[in-house]
Amino acid sequence: MTRLPRTLTPVYTALIVYASLHPFSGWRDTAISPLAFLTTDWPQYWTAFDMVANVLAYLPLGLLLTLALQRAPGQWLAAVMATLLGGLLSFCVEAIQTWLPSRVPSNLDLACNMLGTALGALLALALGRWLTGTLTRLQRRLAPTPHIEVAVVLVGLWLFTLLSPETFLFGAGDLRHLFDIPPAVAYAPSSFFALEAGIVFCNTIAIGLIVRSLLAPQQASLALLGSFFIAALAVRTGAAMILLGPQQAFDWLTPGAGLGFSVGVLLLSLCLLLPPAGRVAIAGMMLMAGTVLVNIAPANPYSVVVLNVWKQGHFLNFNGLTRLTASLWPFLALPCLSLFGRRR
Structure with a gap:
């Protein structure tokens, strides 16, 4: 069961990508640089709901990435790597949203996503041993089946x-x-x-x-x-x-x-x-x-x-x-x- 974080991580990543780029239609060249959102002002219209949702969406990713990288030398290195990978994922989907007319790339979303990933990584550091022990105990309750x-x-x-x-x-x-x-x-x-x-x-x-x-x-x-x-x-x-x-x-x-x-x-x-x-x-x-x-x-x-x-x-x-x-x-x-x- 200790392999579960490594199995869940790509699945959860795929869910984030799909949710971020849905409905995958109307692609067009907007003549805007995909990096332009990094230097623009923060969105004029935003809600607390959107900010909290963006943080919470990436929190499990930070948790899973840190647990999946627990073999890295040092717990903090795993947390830093997880935060950087989560930020890279958010940056990529925000940049791709430039070509989706129904989506608006936002540096505020990127910041909230990175915050969520970092919080998830910290949560993994705080609860990592307990989670690993719990997953190991659950492993004993499962059928002895490969994968x-x-x-x-x-x-x-x-x-x-x-x-x-x-x-x-x-x-x-x-x-x-x-x-x-x-x-x-x-x-x-x-x-x-x-x-x-x-x-x-x-x-x-x-x-x-x-x-x-x-x-x-x-x-x-x-x-x-x-x-x-x-x-x-x-x-x-x-x-x-x-x-x-x-x-x-x-x-x-x-x-x-x-x-x-x-x-x-x-x-x-x-x-x-x-x-x-x-x-x-x-x-x-x-x-x-x-x-x-x-x-x-x-x-x-x-x-x-x-x-x-x-x-x-x-x-x-x-x-x-x-x-x-x-x-x-x-x-x-x-x-x-x-x-x-x-x-x-």
Whole structure:
């Protein structure tokens, strides 16, 4: 598990790059030097929210980089290197934003990003030994599978997809928005109910079996899996509460989602009795079935309203990031299932 920071660092870096350059369209030559933002005055219009968000976005990067570089001679050298690398990343994306008409490069953003990286590096220095010890103890609870940290990161990305309140509960793999493909089925209450229940049912079993496969045999328990699903639903509820308002915190709990989750949990408890190969096979089938269903499901009128409300705020780029992660997740998870058939 001590390899986890080195695995997470490139993943988190890719997320930052995508969020910083989203929507990746409208590129043009503005006849402005990409370095001009370094010498301009600070932006006339800025908000405390933007500054805090820029600091917090790079804080985990500083933490991860410092932990990943802990083999460097001296803890402070690792922290300094992490801060410089975080600043270099921020400088590069700010410079590239010069060619994106929807983005404005800012020296204030660069300063906030570097501050966040430095704070993350200091946090790693303060908590490094505790974090390393905790990760080592967690390693003992995981299955003896090569590159198990990759699967742990994928489960973390699955939890990240739940931050998008517009998507189906546990629904991932929807590619239609990437290719402008219209829904295959017209909206009707009955068909929407059935497809939503099927999506939640399939993905409940798939993610449950994937999490079970991560755990060492002596660590697996229904209570632990139950805690995982409680945490997942808490993430979904908290995201909706923060992004949309407290009155919409439990809008994900529709009749279809409730039915699919309830039946999925019951069948999952039976699938846990299967041998490892059987669990992996069913997880793969449920993952593929859920992906097919989410791509033929009719558009949810509620999701359209949610997306319009959300995009009016500060979360446009965050929305694009969560949707892309949700779209690609099953196609990353399927190859990962092959790891669970291997042992050290």
